[in-house]
Amino acid sequence: MSMEKVKFGRSKVFFDPFNRRPGPIKKNMHYCPGCGHGILHKLIAEAIEHYGIQQDVAFIAPVGCAVFAYYYFNTGAISVPHGRAPAVGTGVGRANPEKFVISYQGDGDLAAIGFNEFIQAANRGEKMTIFFVNNTNYGMTGGQMAPTTLPGQKTTTTPFGRNPLTEGYPINVSSLINTLTSPVYIERVALTSTARIAAAKKAVYKGIENLRDRKGFSFIEVLAPCPINLRMTTEQLNDFIENKMTEFFPIGCVRDRSAETAVGELPPATIHEPAEVMAKLFPLRQEGGVADDFRNDSEIFNRELRIRMSGFGGQGILSLGHNFANMARLRNFNVSWMPSYGPEQRGGAASCAVILSRGVISNPMVDNNCDLLIALTQMALDKFGHQLSDNGILIYDRSAMSKPEVKGNQKVFGLDALAIANSVGNPKCANSVILGALAVILKKYAPLTEGDAADYDKVYREALTESFGSKPKVLEQNFAAFEAGKAAMAAEL
Numbered sequence: 001m002s003m004e005k006v007k008f009g010r011s012k013v014f015f016d017p018f019n020r021r022p023g024p025i026k027k028n029m030h031y032c033p034g035c036g037h038g039i040l041h042k043l044i045a046e047a048i049e050h051y052g053i054q055q056d057v058a059f060i061a062p063v064g065c066a067v068f069a070y071y072y073f074n075t076g077a078i079s080v081p082h083g084r085a086p087a088v089g090t091g092v093g094r095a096n097p098e099k100f101v102i103s104y105q106g107d108g109d110l111a112a113i114g115f116n117e118f119i120q121a122a123n124r125g126e127k128m129t130i131f132f133v134n135n136t137n138y139g140m141t142g143g144q145m146a147p148t149t150l151p152g153q154k155t156t157t158t159p160f161g162r163n164p165l166t167e168g169y170p171i172n173v174s175s176l177i178n179t180l181t182s183p184v185y186i187e188r189v190a191l192t193s194t195a196r197i198a199a200a201k202k203a204v205y206k207g208i209e210n211l212r213d214r215k216g217f218s219f220i221e222v223l224a225p226c227p228i229n230l231r232m233t234t235e236q237l238n239d240f241i242e243n244k245m246t247e248f249f250p251i252g253c254v255r256d257r258s259a260e261t262a263v264g265e266l267p268p269a270t271i272h273e274p275a276e277v278m279a280k281l282f283p284l285r286q287e288g289g290v291a292d293d294f295r296n297d298s299e300i301f302n303r304e305l306r307i308r309m310s311g312f313g314g315q316g317i318l319s320l321g322h323n324f325a326n327m328a329r330l331r332n333f334n335v336s337w338m339p340s341y342g343p344e345q346r347g348g349a350a351s352c353a354v355i356l357s358r359g360v361i362s363n364p365m366v367d368n369n370c371d372l373l374i375a376l377t378q379m380a381l382d383k384f385g386h387q388l389s390d391n392g393i394l395i396y397d398r399s400a401m402s403k404p405e406v407k408g409n410q411k412v413f414g415l416d417a418l419a420i421a422n423s424v425g426n427p428k429c430a431n432s433v434i435l436g437a438l439a440v441i442l443k444k445y446a447p448l449t450e451g452d453a454a455d456y457d458k459v460y461r462e463a464l465t466e467s468f469g470s471k472p473k474v475l476e477q478n479f480a481a482f483e484a485g486k487a488a489m490a491a492e493l
């Protein structure tokens with residue numbers, strides 16, 4: 001059957017009845033009488049059927065009147081947050097390259113809140129077809145101004161008519177993406193008459209054919225009636241679309257490179273093996289050749305370790321946590337590092353929660369059962385002291401507070417971290433002083449074997465080199481601070 005022939009009856013791509021639609025009405029769509037969405041749905045369903053891709057379509061529905069498209073289309077369907085259809089479609093398409101992604105969006109959804117997602121997907125030439133319903137307003141929410149509202153057009157948010165001096169001119173989306181290199185096919189159609197609908201049908205079929213043939217990004221803009229919010233009769237609406245909208249949105253093909261674009265191969269899955277990604281991101285770990293050999297049998301490393309480091313901004317407390325987390329990462333721990341600081345650049349309270357685990361870390365918060373607390377101010381101790389477990393370790397800055405009370409089996413160690421850092425010539429190295437002190441504490445109390453203690457020193461150097469490799473002087477000062485911290489803590493124990 002020629003595709004131009006009018007089809008009566010319901011496409012098999014639609015459910016029949018619409019059982020997903022709540023309430024007693026199962027035969028009709030929820031759209032207002034005369035709405036363009038229903039007509040466009042019909043054309044898309046027929047095209048999907050025609051090209052035989054129903055089983056593999058992922059239909060991404062917007063927020064807007066078409067949010068319930070999944071009531072009707074018997075295809076894979078996802079409803080997404082407002083404006084996110086091209087972003088979700090990108091994810092779906094990349095993770096499941098064999099699927100056919102359709103993004104269906106209104107002018108509020110696509111050209112306002114979701115404009116960036118849309119234009120980036122168009123620019124990347126994602127293999128998807130987008131149907132863009134331009135009805136010059138936010139239909140679902142009662143007729144607010146959209147980016148496509150015409151100058152002078154009254155909406156609930158432009159009661160005196162859109163004024164280009166204050167609201168700008170309508171955005172011509174099809175022309176805008178015609179400045180990009182990637183899109184294969186861009187056409188604007190309308191739904192005002194049988195002839196226009198027949199032309200729209202051709203465009204819809206081409207968009208779906210391109211999708212089937214994996215040719216790339218196709219975009220079909222549909223000038224559609226919204227009789228309810230525009231408060232017009234069908235005749236008035238047809239006149240509005242044909243004579244007013246087309247002044248800003250001329251009907252016709254904007255670009256068609258479908259014929260010269262080769263039928264695409266199934267795109268390669270762009271999800272890489274985790275090991276491959278790690279090797280790429282963290283080459284040092286590979287070069288060091290120490291990826292898998294740190295398997296300390298100590299009980300302490302066989303469970304989640306929960307650490308809180310806290311002090312004032314500027315004391316390097318966040319870097320301390322970051323460096324420690326990095327050291328653990330370089331030895332195949334899963335880690336989380338969650339900083340928390342006030343808006344002040346310097347001097348406000350700053351802290352970070354670090355978790356190390358050989359298993360999955362499901363929650364990066366540390367608000368109880370803390371294994372290790374490093375407190376560099378009295379305020380930090382007051383705030384987090386009670387979270388330290390009965391078997392936990394506390395390291396505090398002796399110059400900032402007197403020896404805190406000990407609870408249960410807690411072990412408490414004082415250190416003049418800042419003074420030691422100053423002695424090596426850089427107060428910013430206090431965090432390396434603490435990491436040095438921690439080496440000694442862990443060796444004795446974790447306990448670490450000789451080999452693992454040596455590896456702790458090694459991985460400290462690896463982590464610091466990763467951060468400061470290009471600054472030999474800073475590196476040298478930190479290494480000195482680390483050794484000074486070790487010596488100071490060894491003298492205490």
Ligand SMILES: Cc1ncc(C[n+]2csc(CCOP(=O)(O)OP(=O)(O)O)c2C)c(N)n1
Pocket residue numbers: 062063064065066082105106107108109110133135137138139140141146
């Ligand atoms: C994040 C977010 N912001 C705002 C809304 C409210 N909202 C729902 S639909 C809509 C506009 C839809 O208009 P359009 O995309 O033109 O689709 P139409 O309803 O006209 O088909 C808005 C702003 C929302 N649901 N979510």
Ligand code: SF4
Pocket residue numbers: 030031032034035036037065135139140225226227228229
């Ligand atoms: S409000 Fe407008 S776009 Fe929404 S269903 Fe009604 S006519 Fe269609």
